Each structure stands twice: as structure tokens, then as C-alpha cells.
Amino acid sequence: MSDPFVVVGADAAGLSAASKFRREAPDREVVVFEKGRWISYAYCGMPYFIEGRVERMSDLLSLSPSEVDDRGIDLRRGHEAVTVDPDAKTVTVETADSNSFEQPYDDLLVATGGRASTGPFDVRDLDGAFTLHDMDAAAAIDAYVADPGAYDPDRADVSAVDRERVERNAAMPAPETAAIVGGGYVGVEMAEALVGRGLDVHLFHRSGHLLPDFGEAVGERVADELTAKGVTVHTNAPVEELVGDDRIEAVALDEGDPVDADLAIVGVGIRPNTELLDGTGVETGEGGAIRTDEYGRTSLPDVYAAGDCATAIHAVTGEEAWMPLGLTANRTGRAIGATIADDPSPVGEIAGTAAVKAFDMEAGRVGLVEDEAAREAGFDPVRETVTAGSRSGYYPGAAPTDVTLVADRDTGRLIGGSIVGPDRAAVRIDTLATALEADMTVPEVERLDLAYAPPFSPVWDPILVAAKVLNGTLDGD
Amino acid sequence: MSDPFVVVGADAAGLSAASKFRREAPDREVVVFEKGRWISYAYCGMPYFIEGRVERMSDLLSLSPSEVDDRGIDLRRGHEAVTVDPDAKTVTVETADSNSFEQPYDDLLVATGGRASTGPFDVRDLDGAFTLHDMDAAAAIDAYVADPGAYDPDRADVSAVDRERVERNAAMPAPETAAIVGGGYVGVEMAEALVGRGLDVHLFHRSGHLLPDFGEAVGERVADELTAKGVTVHTNAPVEELVGDDRIEAVALDEGDPVDADLAIVGVGIRPNTELLDGTGVETGEGGAIRTDEYGRTSLPDVYAAGDCATAIHAVTGEEAWMPLGLTANRTGRAIGATIADDPSPVGEIAGTAAVKAFDMEAGRVGLVEDEAAREAGFDPVRETVTAGSRSGYYPGAAPTDVTLVADRDTGRLIGGSIVGPDRAAVRIDTLATALEADMTVPEVERLDLAYAPPFSPVWDPILVAAKVLNGTLDGD
Numbered sequence: 001m002s003d004p005f006v007v008v009g010a011d012a013a014g015l016s017a018a019s020k021f022r023r024e025a026p027d028r029e030v031v032v033f034e035k036g037r038w039i040s041y042a043y044c045g046m047p048y049f050i051e052g053r054v055e056r057m058s059d060l061l062s063l064s065p066s067e068v069d070d071r072g073i074d075l076r077r078g079h080e081a082v083t084v085d086p087d088a089k090t091v092t093v094e095t096a097d098s099n100s101f102e103q104p105y106d107d108l109l110v111a112t113g114g115r116a117s118t119g120p121f122d123v124r125d126l127d128g129a130f131t132l133h134d135m136d137a138a139a140a141i142d143a144y145v146a147d148p149g150a151y152d153p154d155r156a157d158v159s160a161v162d163r164e165r166v167e168r169n170a171a172m173p174a175p176e177t178a179a180i181v182g183g184g185y186v187g188v189e190m191a192e193a194l195v196g197r198g199l200d201v202h203l204f205h206r207s208g209h210l211l212p213d214f215g216e217a218v219g220e221r222v223a224d225e226l227t228a229k230g231v232t233v234h235t236n237a238p239v240e241e242l243v244g245d246d247r248i249e250a251v252a253l254d255e256g257d258p259v260d261a262d263l264a265i266v267g268v269g270i271r272p273n274t275e276l277l278d279g280t281g282v283e284t285g286e287g288g289a290i291r292t293d294e295y296g297r298t299s300l301p302d303v304y305a306a307g308d309c310a311t312a313i314h315a316v317t318g319e320e321a322w323m324p325l326g327l328t329a330n331r332t333g334r335a336i337g338a339t340i341a342d343d344p345s346p347v348g349e350i351a352g353t354a355a356v357k358a359f360d361m362e363a364g365r366v367g368l369v370e371d372e373a374a375r376e377a378g379f380d381p382v383r384e385t386v387t388a389g390s391r392s393g394y395y396p397g398a399a400p401t402d403v404t405l406v407a408d409r410d411t412g413r414l415i416g417g418s419i420v421g422p423d424r425a426a427v428r429i430d431t432l433a434t435a436l437e438a439d440m441t442v443p444e445v446e447r448l449d450l451a452y453a454p455p456f457s458p459v460w461d462p463i464l465v466a467a468k469v470l471n472g473t474l475d476g477d
Numbered sequence: 478m479s480d481p482f483v484v485v486g487a488d489a490a491g492l493s494a495a496s497k498f499r500r501e502a503p504d505r506e507v508v509v510f511e512k513g514r515w516i517s518y519a520y521c522g523m524p525y526f527i528e529g530r531v532e533r534m535s536d537l538l539s540l541s542p543s544e545v546d547d548r549g550i551d552l553r554r555g556h557e558a559v560t561v562d563p564d565a566k567t568v569t570v571e572t573a574d575s576n577s578f579e580q581p582y583d584d585l586l587v588a589t590g591g592r593a594s595t596g597p598f599d600v601r602d603l604d605g606a607f608t609l610h611d612m613d614a615a616a617a618i619d620a621y622v623a624d625p626g627a628y629d630p631d632r633a634d635v636s637a638v639d640r641e642r643v644e645r646n647a648a649m650p651a652p653e654t655a656a657i658v659g660g661g662y663v664g665v666e667m668a669e670a671l672v673g674r675g676l677d678v679h680l681f682h683r684s685g686h687l688l689p690d691f692g693e694a695v696g697e698r699v700a701d702e703l704t705a706k707g708v709t710v711h712t713n714a715p716v717e718e719l720v721g722d723d724r725i726e727a728v729a730l731d732e733g734d735p736v737d738a739d740l741a742i743v744g745v746g747i748r749p750n751t752e753l754l755d756g757t758g759v760e761t762g763e764g765g766a767i768r769t770d771e772y773g774r775t776s777l778p779d780v781y782a783a784g785d786c787a788t789a790i791h792a793v794t795g796e797e798a799w800m801p802l803g804l805t806a807n808r809t810g811r812a813i814g815a816t817i818a819d820d821p822s823p824v825g826e827i828a829g830t831a832a833v834k835a836f837d838m839e840a841g842r843v844g845l846v847e848d849e850a851a852r853e854a855g856f857d858p859v860r861e862t863v864t865a866g867s868r869s870g871y872y873p874g875a876a877p878t879d880v881t882l883v884a885d886r887d888t889g890r891l892i893g894g895s896i897v898g899p900d901r902a903a904v905r906i907d908t909l910a911t912a913l914e915a916d917m918t919v920p921e922v923e924r925l926d927l928a929y930a931p932p933f934s935p936v937w938d939p940i941l942v943a944a945k946v947l948n949g950t951l952d953g954d
Contacts, residue, residue: 012936045871045931059871315926326936327929348924355930364928394522394536424904426933430940431907433926438915447825449792449910451841452804453832454522456903459489459803463907 003028005340006091006105008081008276010034011041012326013307013333014111015063018073020337028341030073031103033093035080037160038135039065044326046138047186049155050145051193057139058157084108086280086300107302107340110290111333112273114308114324119268121181121242127172128248129264132186136162143170144263145197172247176200179251179261181239183210186267188222188358191231194263195359201231202259204251206238211356215369217385217402218420225361225422234259242266270324272309285311287322296336296347304340306332306347315349315437316367316415317377323352353433355426364429367416367436368406374416380409381416384470388462390423392454399423403466405432405442412441412474419462431463442470480505482817483568483582485558485753487511488518489803490784490810491588492540495550497814505818507550508580510570512557514637515612516542521803523615524663526632527622528670534616535634561585563757563777584779584817587767588810589750591785591801596745598658598719604649605725606741609663613639620647621740622674649724653677656728656738658716660687663744665699665835668708671740672836678708679736681728683715688833692846694862694881695897702838702899711736719743747801749786762788764799773813773824781817783809783824792826792914793844793892794854800829830910832903841906844893844913845883851893857886858893861947865939867900869931876900880943882909882919889918889951896939908940919947 005021007014010032018030040063048054068075078096081103085092091108094100116133123129130141139156143166146152151170156163178194180187183205194201203210203226209219210226210233223233234253242264243250250258272289274282283299285291290298290305294313298305307329314321328350338345355364368374374381383406391398401421408415417432419425435445446467452459460468482498484491487509495507517540525531545552555573558580562569568585571577593610600606607618616633620643623629628647633640655671657664660682671678680687680703686696687703687710700710711730719741720727727735749766751759760776762768767775767782771790775782785801789809805827815822832841845851851858860883868875878898885892894909896902912922923944929936937945 042869042871042931044929045869048872048931053873054871325929327926327941330936331924346924349926351926353926353928355928355933357930357932362933366926366928392519392522394519394531395525396530424901426928426930427901427904428907430905430925430927430934430938431911433928434908434911434915434917437921437925438911438917440911440915444914447808447823448907448914449804449826449828449830449843450907451830451832451843451903451910452521452802453834453903454519454525455834456832456839457907459807461907464804 003106004104005030005107005109006103007032007109007111008091009111009113009307010039010075010077011111011113011307012329014109015040015068016330016333017109017111017306017337019071020334021341022072024338024341024343032073032075033079033081034075034077037077039063039068039075039077041135046132046135047189047193049138050142050190051196053196055155056157057135057155057161060135061158081276084277084280084303086303089302105302108304109336110276110298110303110305110309111307112276112309114270114272116267117269117271118266121266123242123266126242126244126248127246128175128262129242129266131266132190135160136165139166140169141265144172145175145194145199146170147174148172175263177261178202178263178265179204179259180265180267181251182267182269183235184212184267184269185356188226188356190265190267191226192357192359195230199263202234202261203231204234204237204239204253208235210235211363213354213369214356214363214365215404215418217404218363218365218418221402221420222358222361222363225358229359270308272322272324274309285320285322289322291320294346295339295344296332304336306336312347312350315351319377321350321352323350325350325354349437351433351436353429355429357426360422361420362422362424362426363418363420364426365418366429366433369404369416369418374406379415381406382409382470382473384466384473386462386466386469388460388465389458390421390425390462391456392458395454397423401425401462403462405466405470407442407470407474409474412443414440414442414445424456428463442467442474446471480583481581482507482584482586483580484509484586484588485568486588486590486784487516487552487554488588488590488784489806491586492517492545493807493810494586494588494783494814496548497811498818499549501815501818501820509550509552510556510558511552511554514554516540516545516552516554518612523609523612524666524670526615527619527667528673530673532632533634534612534632534638537612538635558753561754561757561780563780566779582779585781586813587753587775587780587782587786588784589753589786591747591749593744594746594748595743598743600719600743603719603721603725604723605652605739606719606743608743609667612637613642616643617646618742621649622652622671622676623647624651625649652740654738655679655740655742656681656736657742657744658728659744660712661689661744661746662833665703665833667742667744668703669834669836672707676740679711679738680708681711681714681716681730685712687712688840690831690846691833691840691842692881692895694879695840695842695895698879698897699835699838699840702835706836747785749799749801751786762797762799766799768797771823772816772821773809781813783813789824789827792828796854798827798829800827802827802831826914828910828913830906832906834903837899838897839899839901839903840895840897841903842895843906843910846881846893846895851883856892858883859886859947859950861943861950863939863943863946865937865942866935867898867902867939868933869935872931874900878902878939880939882943882947884919884947884951886951889920891917891919891922901933905940919944919951923948
């Protein structure tokens with residue numbers, strides 16, 4: 001074997017690329033370096049593990065190291081790639097026992113992912129303060145929340161887990177009050193998880209509505225749902241500081257008294273891990289992520305990037321965007337694996353399609369939902385939000401569903417939308433995502449032949465109702 | 478008021494047209510003739526009424542006659558339009574008391590709907606034998622199924638109901654065994670409804686799989702679900718005859734012994750009501766329905782047709798099709814109302830999108846699902862069916878979802894598909910309907926940015942999995 005394809009990072013993007021490459025180019029070598037012990041885990045499943053809805057940490061693993069071996073991939077855990085020399089086409093790799101070596105590459109994929117931003121907060125030095133950035137953090141939070149003595153160590157049933165950290169957290173007194181800093185996905189999902197574990201939960205969000213990417217209509221209904229389920233939602237409430245000596249005691253706000261808490265979860269966003277390419281002169285773009293083209297190529301020859309560390313092309317704007325999401329990582333990795341195996345495959349565009357669950361409320365979003373984003377991209381946004389039934393009114397279970405559609409005034413083109421409601425609302429966002437990627441106008445959306453059946457959708461699906469109303473507005477009615 | 482717009486038929490298409498027209502052309506007259514007493518009812522809701530899931534018949538009414546009056550529409554029930562003279566531009570109308578008059582029209586909409594086909598079966602002369610073609614039939618079935626003395630007359634709480642027929646059926650001994658003839662929508666939905674009423678239900682279907690329009694993958698899972706819920710499903714079992722003197726006693730098959738039954742529901746399709754235009758020379762097309770163009774115009778000047786009596790243009794084939802479905806009736810009626818009010822509005826194309834519920838199983842279909850239909854339209858169909866999870870595997874409630882995609886071999890264009898499964902499967906069909914109407918190819922479908930969230934969809938949505946597999950087949954993998 002020769003012409004090595006070297007992958008840095010053994011999660012969704014890296015292993016998708018290695019697996020696809022291995023199938024399409026069985027004669028070439030593929031090596032995957034992973035600095036830690038974990039590979040291929042479901043980041044998005046961690047809140048559900050902490051909630052207890054998922055019983056075992058091992059359920060969140062997609063692939064075990066031995067399964068990766070079985071695919072003929074040379075996976076090396078505990079190997080940290082630290083620098084790249086694009087002229088020599090080598091990667092410097094350090095091993096867990098502090099040896100280092102130069103690994104030549106024919107093609108290189110940087111799939112180093114992202115990491116949780118801690119914002120201005122000092123999370124590491126306070127017991128009971130966490131970000132939710134990896135499986136060791138999930139295991140530690142799960143252990144910390146449990147009553148000492150009642151913790152079941154079989155929950156963290158993966159050999160890679162940081163056992164010492166888990167045991168230390170399990171031994172601490174169980175918290176009663178949780179402060180969640182940040183009302184994005186992680187914050188909303190962790191609020192549900194911690195209520196499920198019996199905690200009194202406070203959610204602090206900097207601005208006026210939760211889930212900023214989903215728009216106001218979604219943010220308000222999700223806040224209502226959280227409140228109805230016992231979460232104390234603080235909007236327009238930036239957290240200034242985590243208060244405590246050794247252990248978290250409270251969060252301090254810019255106004256009013258501190259709020260006591262003996263657990264804090266900081267979920268204020270993620271940042272791309274681009275340090276591997278420091279000093280190479282690689283171009284970076286949106287969000288500081290590594291700039292990539294339609295085949296996932298960086299500005300360095302034979303160096304690709306995929307997943308949470310890389311930019312992508314937005315389906316609506318045609319411009320560069322950085323939206324770290326799971327499908328994008330898997331898809332771009334797979335496409336790059338094929339391309340490097342001489343089967344050129346575009347990585348595809350992203351539409352920023354996302355869904356989130358908050359107790360019994362479901363929401364989805366796609367494209368340019370907020371006016372500011374639309375204007376930045378050169379559109380003149382017009383929007384309507386309608387509330388329509390999820391089923392025929394006479395069929396039990398019909399529930400109010402809010403659909404927001406955003407169009408460009410000049411062209412009538414659909415540029416974004418959101419859906420929120422308790423009855424099958426989230427999967428409906430895929431209809432809008434498809435319309436968006438097909439560059440449909442709102443009149444075209446209004447004429448879509450969507451399914452009607454009383455248990456699932458009224459004659460006029462909520463999406464059609466929204467399109468009808470937005471068309472009226474575009475026509476100047 | 479002058480220039481009358483005359484509408485024949487006061488259901489979805491007719492009243493949608495009249496309402497839209499009234500709003501857009503407030504100075505012109507609009508008259509709606511309805512031969513019976515019922516207007517604007519939810520045909521698709523009748524099985525759920527019979528099941529008892531919908532408590533009152535009045536819940537199935539969208540609009541009352543007084544609400545129609547309030548809209549400024551001149552609604553005349555008990556007025557049957559019997560002939561049209563396209564040269565004189567008049568309609569001959571007979572009233573319930575056998576008077577008749579000539580109604581001049583400036584524009585005419587024929588929205589006469591369809592009626593249940595009885596096939597070769599003598600339904601009218603047998604007590605306990607029904608088609609489910611209107612609200613009086615639904616009320617009669619509901620009364621017939623009830624134990625004498627236990628029937629609640631408030632169920633049929635609409636003044637239009639044929640009270641004498643209801644009372645006669647309520648007085649008959651309650652049936653124990655039901656034979657449903659025909660395994661289409663009505664048959665499947667009535668099987669669920671009658672199991673819900675405690676009957677022993679036999680479903681007889683002429684061919685090898687139920688729900689022929691949905692394809693084999695759906696038909697088989699729906700049959701399995703019906704069987705699991707206690708329905709005896711007879712496939713390849715054409716019914717020859719309804720047996721009985723005054724009351725239904727059994728159904729006779731072409732092979733084997735007759736099967737005893739004291740209730741029979743015949744659901745073998747519907748036929749368009751076109752008799753009003755007999756003798757006018759109007760063109761008819763697919764299914765014998767009235768041929769219409771992209772604005773709902775017939776071949777006669779100033780005469781339009783909409784709803785179950787009219788053809789439409791199919792989004793995939795671009796050819797004429799006849800698919801009587803609720804959204805089409807509403808949408809085409811509304812568009813025609815606008816067009817006649819001098820706001821020319823295309824009626825839109827149809828994709829044959831439909832969904833059906835069978836107990837805990839949900840299914841949807843769109844486009845050309847069966848090879849025969851695809852070949853007739855000039856395509857070379859290639860298909861794949863995959864089974865994929867509806868959620869991330871670790872998230873409770875994930876259920877096997879079967880997606881069938883059909884593409885044209887030469888162009889790779891998506892031409893049809895179906896989805897079946899117990900977890901939110903039906904609404905997912907709208908994603909395929911949108912892709913189909915956007916003329917997407919299977920590679921384009923594979924690159925769609927669909928939502929990923931563990932409670933709602935795995936990283937690779939079942940639709941994306943199916944597209945990936947079908948792409949492989951198209952590539953000759």
C-alpha cells in the first residue's frame with residue numbers, strides 16, 4: 001500500500017471519508033489519527049443520555065475501534081496531529097507517550113471538529129460547572145447529577161471514559177438547582193434533560209428569544225413550553241459570572257441578585273478546531289473555519305477539510321457559511337472520500353436545516369430566518385407567520401402549528417422558514433428545505449401538492465396556508 | 478348585480494370557487510346550485526365518524542348554509558342542474574318541488590363531484606350493504622352498527638341528515654361480522670373504524686397487495702398491521718356477489734366458500750359525475766372525467782370544471798390525469814374563482830400525493846409508484862426500497878421506515894415514491910412531493926440538507942438512505 005490518505009479526526013467526517021475511500025480505493029493506504037480515546041460518537045445524543053432516556057453511553061457510539069479496523073482502516077487513537085508541512089506533504093504526529101513522527105500524505109483530510117466555547121466563563125476550575133463538549137463531559141455531568149451512592153457506573157459503559165473524573169463527580173453531593181447559560185440547542189435540550197432528572201432548572205439567555213437561529217415565533221413557543229414544564233426561563237439575562245470557590249454556588253447577572261445554583265452548564269456556542277493548520281497559510285472564512293470549495297478542498301494542495309472545522313456553501317445565498325451540523329459532517333466526509341478515490345463528488349450545499357425538541361414541542365428551521373441574515377445576503381425579506389392546525393380540526397390531536405416563511409420581495413423566492421408545534425412539526429421542515437434547495441418561489445410553494453389525510457394534515461397543510469398568506473403580502477394585498 | 482357566475486355543486490370545489498370569486502368580484506352575482514341538502518362536508522372524515530373517534534356528524538361540516546349566505550353567496554339547496562345549453566349559455570335547473578327554470582350564466586363552473594362506484598354489486602336493495610359515498614351513508618352505517626336501543630341519535634346532529642334512513646338502520650340488529658370489499662383507502666380506513674366498533678372484520682382485495690396506488694412495500698406493511706390488529710385480510714380474493722335476500726348474509730368469492738357477514742361495505746372506487754354536460758359535446762378525458770386545461774377551462778366557452786369530476790395535469794408526466802383528491806378540489810376551485818374574477822390563476826398541477834392511516838401504521842405516496850404507470854408515461858423505471866430508522870437508533874421510538882423511490886433510468890429524475898412506517902412516516906411524503914414537483918434528480922435528492930435531530934430523524938434520513946441506494950443502482954453499482 002502506498003499514496004497514503006491521511007485523516008485527522010475520527011468522528012463523523014473523518015470516519016465517513018475513510019470508510020468511503022476504503023471501499024472505492026481498496027489498494028491505497030488510509031490512516032486516521034485521533035488524539036483522544038473516543039471515536040464516532042453521537043454528539044447530539046448526549047442530552048438524552050444525561051436525561052436517562054438513553055440508558056447506556058455505549059448506545060451513543062456509532063462505530064467501535066474494532067469495527068473500524070474490520071473496515072481495513074488504520075485507526076490510531078492517542079495520536080495527535082500537531083502541525084502540517086504542506087510543501088513536504090507531511091503531518092507531525094505526537095503519541096500519548098510523547099513520541100513524535102512525521103507522517104507523509106498523498107491526500108490529507110482535516111476533520112478536527114469543533115469545541116464548546118466557554119465564553120468568558122471559568123468552567124474548568126469549578127466543580128459542578130461544565131460545557132457539554134464531549135463524552136467525558138456527558139459522563140461527568142451524569143455522575144454529578146446522581147445522588148452519591150446511587151450512581152450506576154454501568155451507565156458509562158465505554159472503556160474510553162475518563163473513569164477517575166466520573167468517580168470524582170459521582171462522589172459529590174447531588175445538585176438541586178441547575179443554571180443553564182445559553183438558550184440555544186444545547187441549553188434547551190439540557191433544560192429538558194435536567195428537569196427529567198428532577199432538578200430545579202433556570203435557563204439564562206442573553207437576548208429576547210430562545211433559539212435565535214429559529215426566529216422569534218419558535219423561540220416564544222419553546223419558552224412557553226419550557227415554562228409550562230417547570231423551567232424558569234430568563235430572557236434578556238446575560239450571565240456575567242459563575243460564582244463559587246471550588247464548587248459552583250450561583251450565577252451572577254448584569255442586573256439583579258445572583259441566582260443560586262449547584263450545577264451550571266455553559267452552552268454558548270462552538271468554535272472550529274483549526275490549530276492543526278496554523279502557520280500553513282491556509283485560508284479561513286466564516287466563523288474562523290477552514291475555507292473549503294465545492295469538493296471540500298482547502299486552499300492548500302491536496303488538503304481537504306470537512307465537518308465542524310470547515311466552511312460550506314449555503315444553498316440560498318450561494319456564499320460561504322459555517323454551520324456545524326451532523327449531516328454536513330457525514331455527507332462532506334463521504335464525498336471527500338469518494339473524490340480522493342478518483343470519483344469526484346461534490347460535497348453539496350447546506351441549507352442550515354435543523355430541528356429541536358423541547359419536551360412536547362417540536363421545531364425546525366431552514367435557510368435565512370432572521371431579517372438581518374437575509375439583508376446581509378442581499379435580500380429584501382418579507383415574512384409572515386401563520387398558526388394553522390396540524391390535522392383536520394375534527395381529528396383528535398390536531399394542534400396549532402406556527403409556520404413562518406421568509407421570501408425575497410423582488411423575486412418572490414423562498415429564502416427561509418421555521419415550523420413549531422407539538423404534533424409532528426419538526427419533520428415538516430424537510431418540505432421547506434426541499435423547496436428552498438429547489439429555488440422555489442412562494443407561489444410555487446403555494447401550489448405544491450402536499451398530502452391531505454385527516455389524521456396527519458388538513459386539506460390546506462400549514463405550509464400551504466403560510467404560503468397563501470405570504471403571497472397575499474407579496475402581491476400587496 | 479349581473480354577469481352571473483353560476484356554480485353547480487356546493488362542496489369543496491364549488492364553494493371554494495364561489496368564496497374566492499365573491500371576495501375578488503364583489504359587484505358580480507354568484508349563484509350555487511346544490512341538488513341535495515348537504516354542503517361542504519369532509520368526505521375524508523367519514524370513517525373516523527363511524528369509528529366514533531369523531532363524536533358528532535356536525536364536526537365534519539366545514540361551512541353551514543348560513544355561513545355561505547353570510548359570505549354573500551346565493552346558495553340554493555334542493556336545486557338540481559340537469560342540462561346545459563352552451564350556445565344559449567343557460568343551465569336548466571329543477572327544484573325539489575319539481576319546478577324547473579332556465580338560469581343564464583356568464584361563467585359556469587361544473588363542480589358536481591364523484592360518486593362511489595358499486596362495481597357489479599347490488600348495494601341498494603340489501604339491508605346492511607353500503608357504499609360510503611356521502612354523509613347519509615355514513616349516518617346510516619353508524620346507526621346500523623349500533624346496538625338497537627343503544628344508538629345515540631345526537632351523533633347525526635345535522636338537520637340535512639336522512640332521519641328516516643338513520644332510524645330504520647338503528648332499529649336493525651347490530652352486526653357482528655363485517656365484509657369490506659376493496660382494499661383501497663376506504664377499505665383500509667373502514668377496517669380500522671369497524672374494528673374500533675368491535676366488529677369481526679374481513680377485508681377482501683382483488684389483487685395481491687392492498688392500496689394498489691401506494692405500491693407493494695406499503696401494501697404489505699399495511700396488511701401486516703391490519704392482521705396484527707385483528708382484521709382478516711384476504712388478498713387475491715375478488716368478491717363475486719353479495720349474498721342475502723333482504724339483508725346481507727355473506728359475500729361469495731370466486732374460489733372457496735362464501736364468508737358470512739351481516740355488514741358489507743363496498744369501496745371499489747369512485748366515478749366522476751359528468752351527466753350535467755351530456756349532449757353538450759364537451760371533451761372528456763382520463764377516467765371519463767371532464768377535460769380541463771391549466772386554468773380549469775373545459776372545451777366549452779366560459780365553462781369550467783373542478784374537483785372530482787375534472788381532469789388535471791400531472792406534475793411528473795405533464796399529461797392529463799384524473800385523481801380525485803381533496804386538496805385538488807379546493808385548490809382548483811379557488812383558482813377558478815380568481816380567474817373568473819379577472820385574476821387569472823393557474824390551477825396548479827397534481828402529483829397524486831396521498832396519505833393513509835391504518836391503526837398505528839402511516840403511509841404516503843406520490844407520483845408514479847408502479848412500474849406500469851411509469852412505463853405508460855414513457856419512463857424506464859428503476860426502483861429501490863430501503864428500510865431505515867425513523868430516529869437515531871438510541872432514541873426511544875425509532876421505528877423501521879420503508880422508503881421506495883422510483884427514478885427514470887435515462888435521466889435519473891425522481892418520478893415517484895412511497896413511505897410507510899409507524900413513526901411520523903406519512904408527513905415525510907411531502908418532502909418527496911416537493912422534490913418531485915421541482916423535477917429533482919435522485920443525486921439532487923441525495924444531497925438535500927434534511928433535518929437531523931435524534932428524536933425526529935437519524936443523521937441520514939430514510940429518504941436520503943433510499944436516494945443513496947437508488948443512486949448506486951442508477952450508477953450500475
